Amino acid sequence: MDRFVFLLSAGLARGAVLALFALSLVIVWRAARVVNFAQAAMAVAAVYAAFAVTAATGSYWAGLLTGLASGALLGAAVERGLMRRLPHHNPLPGIIVAIGLVMVLQAGLAIAFGPEHRPMHPPFSERPFIIGGVPVLSPYDLFILIAAAVVMGGLALLFGRTSLGLQLRAAAFAPETSRLLGVRVPRMVTLGWALAVATAALAALLLVPTELGLNPHAADLLFVNAFAVAVIGGLDSPVGALLAGIGVGLLVSLVTGYASAAAAPLAVLALLTLVLLVRPGGIFSAKEARTA
Amino acid sequence: MSAFACKDLTVGYGDGAPVIDGLELDMAEGAVVALLGANGAGKTTLLRALAGLEPARSGAVFLGGRDLTNLSTEDRVRSGLSLVPEGRSVVVELTVDENLRLGGLWRHRARARKAAVEEMYELFPPLDRRRDAAGHTLSGGERQMLALARALMARPEVLLLDEPSLGLAPQATAQLLGVLRATAARTGLTVLLAEQNVTGALSVAQRGVVLSLGAIVADRPAAELAADPALRHAYLGF
Numbered sequence: 001m002d003r004f005v006f007l008l009s010a011g012l013a014r015g016a017v018l019a020l021f022a023l024s025l026v027i028v029w030r031a032a033r034v035v036n037f038a039q040a041a042m043a044v045a046a047v048y049a050a051f052a053v054t055a056a057t058g059s060y061w062a063g064l065l066t067g068l069a070s071g072a073l074l075g076a077a078v079e080r081g082l083m084r085r086l087p088h089h090n091p092l093p094g095i096i097v098a099i100g101l102v103m104v105l106q107a108g109l110a111i112a113f114g115p116e117h118r119p120m121h122p123p124f125s126e127r128p129f130i131i132g133g134v135p136v137l138s139p140y141d142l143f144i145l146i147a148a149a150v151v152m153g154g155l156a157l158l159f160g161r162t163s164l165g166l167q168l169r170a171a172a173f174a175p176e177t178s179r180l181l182g183v184r185v186p187r188m189v190t191l192g193w194a195l196a197v198a199t200a201a202l203a204a205l206l207l208v209p210t211e212l213g214l215n216p217h218a219a220d221l222l223f224v225n226a227f228a229v230a231v232i233g234g235l236d237s238p239v240g241a242l243l244a245g246i247g248v249g250l251l252v253s254l255v256t257g258y259a260s261a262a263a264a265p266l267a268v269l270a271l272l273t274l275v276l277l278v279r280p281g282g283i284f285s286a287k288e289a290r291t292a
Numbered sequence: 293m294s295a296f297a298c299k300d301l302t303v304g305y306g307d308g309a310p311v312i313d314g315l316e317l318d319m320a321e322g323a324v325v326a327l328l329g330a331n332g333a334g335k336t337t338l339l340r341a342l343a344g345l346e347p348a349r350s351g352a353v354f355l356g357g358r359d360l361t362n363l364s365t366e367d368r369v370r371s372g373l374s375l376v377p378e379g380r381s382v383v384v385e386l387t388v389d390e391n392l393r394l395g396g397l398w399r400h401r402a403r404a405r406k407a408a409v410e411e412m413y414e415l416f417p418p419l420d421r422r423r424d425a426a427g428h429t430l431s432g433g434e435r436q437m438l439a440l441a442r443a444l445m446a447r448p449e450v451l452l453l454d455e456p457s458l459g460l461a462p463q464a465t466a467q468l469l470g471v472l473r474a475t476a477a478r479t480g481l482t483v484l485l486a487e488q489n490v491t492g493a494l495s496v497a498q499r500g501v502v503l504s505l506g507a508i509v510a511d512r513p514a515a516e517l518a519a520d521p522a523l524r525h526a527y528l529g530f
């Protein structure tokens with residue numbers, strides 16, 4: 001029982017990070033109808049910027065802000081400089097360019113910073129609280145959960161309650177109609193990319209201190225799992241990303257704890273297959289919508 | 293003074309023959325003009341080109357003396373030219389209220405926007421009853437109302453409408469065209485109305501133009517056009 005509670009609480013923090021990263025994939029998908037295969041490499045590049053600033057100033061928070069800002073800038077730059085120039089009638093050019101970008105970014109980071117794992121220190125202790133003799137969340141896990149909740153709540157408010165969010169949603173669903181209503185659609189797409197990569201950078205930044213350390217490939221596995229999460233939730237659905245993220249985080253944690261770490265990716269794959277068999281669009285996909 | 297004009301407009305798809313070929317059109321301020329023509333005559337193409345959605349091969353578009361030719365669709369809209377496109381242009385993922393607000397975002401600040409939305413609900417009571425309904429739950433007639441109301445939110449000077457009566461029952465069509473006529477009379481809105489429903493369109497318009505083979509082949513007062521059997525027969529097929 002103790003073990004179960006511990007695994008659940010560890011899975012919750014892991015799930016929050018997964019959900020954040022999956023949400024970033026959903027945001028790009030909704031803004032531009034592409035799966036950004038370079039999201040992990042771009043996020044890690046932003047984490048390197050955060051790492052450098054934290055190393056120079058000694059402040060985790062300055063690094064955090066730098067990571068978010070450079071993620072946003074990188075997202076906007078990649079959309080303006082690369083993705084916008086590709087033909088959109090077929091998804092292949094976008095995928096190929098994204099994979100090329102992964103190679104360039106990862107090689108560039110390895111050349112600039114070296115391929116080794118650089119330890120990153122969390123701003124809070126990773127020693128779990130003991131409640132009634134049972135180890136539960138650590139302060140850092142709690143920080144992850146709060147940060148993820150704040151960002152998701154902020155994004156939900158932005159998209160659901162503001163004029164900017166209304167334009168972002170409209171531009172994603174119906175670009176031509178939106179242009180006819182005076183919405184500057186290209187700007188909305190750029191903004192979507194900026195928001196998405198900043199969110200992905202935050203997820204990577206939260207993850208790295210709990211793993212081996214910072215390395216050009218530090219978010220690769222996160223991307224694979226988050227991609228599965230986004231597909232399970234329905235690529236179109238932020239709520240799906242959140243719930244599937246938490247679900248998969250718990251699943252991975254329980255399978256790792258009770259079986260083995262090697263079995264966890266298989267469990268994710270099995271879940272993904274099952275969901276795709278039963279609901280090919282993902283659990284929370286909206287089916288009725290676009291026909292016009 | 294002419295509110296809206298296009299000069300020598302030529303539009304085509306790919307490297308095919310032009311669909312609109314050297315078209316000239318001039319509309320006085322406050323005019324309601326019916327744009328008629330057989331299926332495939334190029335009405336939709338013309339309206340889309342005027343709104344900047346299809347690139348023109350040559351020619352120019354003027355609104356109140358201002359040259360819009362090199363502006364993007366967004367900027368033409370922000371200059372006062374709105375298009376209600378063919379078919380169901382409602383953003384089905386958004387609610388009725390959100391669709392309406394979207395139409396007036398660049399035009400109004402928050403409070404004025406709210407007032408403008410309320411004004412549209414007064415103009416279209418069926419929308420008022422469905423404020424929070426998602427777009428995809430609306431009927432065809434409600435969608436057309438919403439598309440028109442949403443365009444009016446921006447208080448355009450010139451409104452282009454592409455077959456608003458498509459798929460609507462006669463009564464719904466009459467209601468929609470009635471609101472259009474009243475709004476044009478009240479606000480001085482200039483309207484170019486593309487329609488297959490010739491009788492309906494000519495009953496709200498002062499003037500009718502007939503499009504055929506990429507050019508305007510008849511341009512008459514609406515009453516005259518409606519009453520001339522030879523002309524109707526030649527270009528409109530009835």
Ligand SMILES: Nc1ncnc2c1ncn2[C@@H]1O[C@H](COP(=O)(O)OP(=O)(O)OP(=O)(O)O)[C@@H](O)[C@H]1O
Binds near residue numbers: 329331332
């Ligand atoms: N996207 C397109 N690509 C190529 N040709 C097109 C395209 N859209 C329209 N056309 C052609 O242009 C011509 C004019 O079409 P358009 O849709 O403008 O006619 P319309 O007058 O609006 O007809 P309807 O009354 O049926 O709506 C037609 O011959 C049509 O086949």
Ligand SMILES: [Mg+2]
Binds near residue numbers: 335454455
């Ligand atoms: Mg048409």
